[in-house]
Amino acid sequence: MTRPRHQGPAREDGTVLLRTDFDHYTSIEVAAPRIARLIQPGQFVSVPAPPGFGPPGRWMLSPAAVRRDSGDASGLRLVARRSDNGPGALGQLHSGDLLALIGPLGSPFQLPAVAGITSIIGVDHGAAAALFVADSLREAGGPHQTHLFVPAPVDKHAAVWWDPVPRAAVSVEATPEPQRWTTRVARLAARAGQVVIIAPTPLARTAYEVCRARQVPCWVLLEPFMACGIGLCLTCAVPVAPGNTYARGCVDGPVFPGDQIAWQHLSPAGRPT
Amino acid sequence: MTLHPDDVDLTTDLAGLRLSTPLVLASGTAMYGREISTFLNLAETGAIATKSVLARPWPGLPPARAATTPAGMLNSIGLQGEGIRTLLDEHLPWLAKQGATTLVSIAGHSIDEYATCAKAIAEHHQPVDTLEINISCPNVEDQDRVFARNPDAAARVVAAVRTVLPHTRITAKLSPDVADITEIARACVDAGADALSLINTLLGAAIHPRTLRPTLSHTFGGLSGPAIKPVAVRCIWQVHQALPHIPVLGGGGVRRGQDALDLTAAGASAVSIGTVNFEEPDAAVRITAELRTLLASHGIARYRDAIGVAHRPLEPR
Ligand SMILES: Cc1cc2nc3c(=O)[nH]c(=O)nc-3n(C[C@H](O)[C@H](O)[C@H](O)COP(=O)(O)OP(=O)(O)OC[C@H]3O[C@@H](n4cnc5c(N)ncnc54)[C@H](O)[C@@H]3O)c2cc1C
Ligand SMILES: Cc1cc2nc3c(=O)[nH]c(=O)nc-3n(C[C@H](O)[C@H](O)[C@H](O)COP(=O)(O)O)c2cc1C
Ligand code: FES
Numbered sequence: 001m002t003r004p005r006h007q008g009p010a011r012e013d014g015t016v017l018l019r020t021d022f023d024h025y026t027s028i029e030v031a032a033p034r035i036a037r038l039i040q041p042g043q044f045v046s047v048p049a050p051p052g053f054g055p056p057g058r059w060m061l062s063p064a065a066v067r068r069d070s071g072d073a074s075g076l077r078l079v080a081r082r083s084d085n086g087p088g089a090l091g092q093l094h095s096g097d098l099l100a101l102i103g104p105l106g107s108p109f110q111l112p113a114v115a116g117i118t119s120i121i122g123v124d125h126g127a128a129a130a131l132f133v134a135d136s137l138r139e140a141g142g143p144h145q146t147h148l149f150v151p152a153p154v155d156k157h158a159a160v161w162w163d164p165v166p167r168a169a170v171s172v173e174a175t176p177e178p179q180r181w182t183t184r185v186a187r188l189a190a191r192a193g194q195v196v197i198i199a200p201t202p203l204a205r206t207a208y209e210v211c212r213a214r215q216v217p218c219w220v221l222l223e224p225f226m227a228c229g230i231g232l233c234l235t236c237a238v239p240v241a242p243g244n245t246y247a248r249g250c251v252d253g254p255v256f257p258g259d260q261i262a263w264q265h266l267s268p269a270g271r272p273t
Numbered sequence: 274m275t276l277h278p279d280d281v282d283l284t285t286d287l288a289g290l291r292l293s294t295p296l297v298l299a300s301g302t303a304m305y306g307r308e309i310s311t312f313l314n315l316a317e318t319g320a321i322a323t324k325s326v327l328a329r330p331w332p333g334l335p336p337a338r339a340a341t342t343p344a345g346m347l348n349s350i351g352l353q354g355e356g357i358r359t360l361l362d363e364h365l366p367w368l369a370k371q372g373a374t375t376l377v378s379i380a381g382h383s384i385d386e387y388a389t390c391a392k393a394i395a396e397h398h399q400p401v402d403t404l405e406i407n408i409s410c411p412n413v414e415d416q417d418r419v420f421a422r423n424p425d426a427a428a429r430v431v432a433a434v435r436t437v438l439p440h441t442r443i444t445a446k447l448s449p450d451v452a453d454i455t456e457i458a459r460a461c462v463d464a465g466a467d468a469l470s471l472i473n474t475l476l477g478a479a480i481h482p483r484t485l486r487p488t489l490s491h492t493f494g495g496l497s498g499p500a501i502k503p504v505a506v507r508c509i510w511q512v513h514q515a516l517p518h519i520p521v522l523g524g525g526g527v528r529r530g531q532d533a534l535d536l537t538a539a540g541a542s543a544v545s546i547g548t549v550n551f552e553e554p555d556a557a558v559r560i561t562a563e564l565r566t567l568l569a570s571h572g573i574a575r576y577r578d579a580i581g582v583a584h585r586p587l588e589p590r
Contacts, residue, residue, distance in 0.1 A: 228551035231308035235339035
């Protein structure tokens with residue numbers, strides 16, 4: 001059997017170059033030159049779950065940074081919350097391990113030029129994808145401000161992924177309680193021409209509602225359950241407005257204009273609609 | 274003399290449908306072929322069973338639609354799809370252009386809906402050679418009872434489609450969630466099925482550890498993956514024993530060549546792979562190669578000679 005040549009998402013055996021464990025997160029540098037060349041902010045990769053996880057045995061991860069100028073060592077920085085489950089399994093990898101990646105997956109951000117700054121908000125591991133967006137806006141010269149929200153305490157290890165973004169353009173703070181989240185986001189939206197939010201669904205929804213009330217365009221990166229990430233299974237349904245139709249989160253998303261999402265039908269796993 | 278894997282003949286036959294290799298991409302796990310074709314050459318894959326379609330576009334169920342369990346996954350997609358017309362107008366011509374061998378899967382929420390799908394096929398200029406009828410659907414005219422769980426209901430679906438499509442090869446896809454699968458198998462064959470596909474997913478449920486509420490919005494979902502392989506082997510065995518002349522497309526939990534060989538030995542004439550495609554979209558290539566090597570190691574020169582071999586007594590060496 002022969003395998004077809006193509007330009008779309010593909011398997012690429014990445015090589016783990018470095019793993020760093022922080023208080024709350026594990027970050028790995030993985031060499032994957034093909035994906036590094038193609039991947040855009042908003043897009044993601046899948047990594048195989050270790051034996052004993054799944055099926056489905058793949059986890060979706062958005063890169064925090066992409067290194068394109070290092071030849072065969074060009075690759076991605078992937079970040080996951082430390083845990084015994086799910087992508088926390090990155091913590092079991094060692095330098096030299098092969099990682100059967102598939103990518104790039106999904107559709108990238110298509111941020112329009114707007115008057116005013118683009119406010120990029122990343123919560124928890126969403127801070128990773130936020131930094132990749134910020135880095136590409138920096139390259140493109142678009143005015144932006146990046147706000148990362150991570151678990152307390154916030155110290156020099158809190159947001160381990162922020163080089164190469166200049167620190168002046170990034171704020172890192174502890175994720176506020178739900179009541180304070182609304183006022184915090186309102187302050188950020190007040191100064192913005194558009195908002196990008198990468199956060200757990202309930203926080204993303206609040207952020208969207210704050211933006212809508214202020215008529216600030218809001219772009220949301222959603223992370224629905226994804227069994228395949230490549231458009232085969234329809235597990236990643238995202239209800240689109242006015243409701244009762246579903247987009248494929250992995251192919252049509254993961255980035256959606258907030259107005260397009262039928263939020264009332266988007267229930268996180270285990271929460272009754 | 275040892276047999277070289279390259280010398281193994283993998284061709285097989287499903288009620289007259291010739292397959293170059295026995296591996297079939299299971300319905301609902303490869304959509305209509307486009308996405309997986311960037312990983313697999315469809316012309317070199319045994320066949321693809323397209324995602325089941327209804328008579329009209331259908332939204333499916335709200336999220337959450339899937340859950341992970343220790344050895345399988347649960348899904349409740351609810352037959353989201355574009356409907357039979359888009360399949361006929363857009364996807365089947367594309368698949369034909371790729372040189373893919375295709376099983377067209379249809380579904381319905383009533384006997385009329387299955388018949389409507391069959392009529393659309395009969396009236397369309399693009400001929401359909403092989404149909405897989407997914408009878409694991411709730412019958413809205415009978416308190417949402419699943420057709421596949423009752424021999425009369427299953428037979429009525431097959432008969433309705435057979436009446437409209439007298440010359441099309443029909444395989445009926447059975448559910449394992451029944452007391453006696455041979456009873457349903459017989460009913461489908463008597464109603465006009467040329468072959469049987471088994472098994473579809475088993476009904477299951479999961480409780481979310483954080484909320485202690487059902488993980489799936491629909492509470493129940495179909496369990497697939499390695500967890501269900503022993504059930505598939507059992508069902509294939511029983512049906513092959515009861516109806517040895519009816520070809521079976523076996524599936525359920527196949528991840529490796531050994532799994533494909535086990536289902537074949539139990540009585541399958543070809544083997545479908547589903548959930549494994551999600552994590553390894555080119556799994557068909559690997560599993561086919563493994564199957565070839567295994568057959569060679571058993572000294573079996575033709576895949577067809579392995580079909581149902583487990584039902585024959587071991588010959589003394
Ligand atoms: C586009 C995208 C980008 C992502 N980027 C990152 C990232 O950079 N860093 C990071 O740490 N996480 C990332 N995630 C999230 C991650 O892939 C998992 O979805 C998430 O960690 C599951 O969280 P949970 O254990 O709380 O799952 P819950 O929602 O509580 O579900 C319970 C269990 O279901 C299973 N499960 C849940 N979601 C998935 C899934 N998507 N695929 C397979 N099984 C699942 C797991 O067994 C999980 O423990 C991303 C997800 C998506 C869709
Ligand atoms: C996400 C998903 C969607 C499915 N959709 C269909 C479908 O539309 N029609 C159908 O007949 N079977 C459907 N199935 C069942 C598969 O075709 C297959 O019978 C089942 O998953 C068992 O095989 P496996 O263990 O190899 O996955 C689906 C399975 C999954 C996991
Ligand atoms: S995750 Fe499989 S279709 Fe989106």
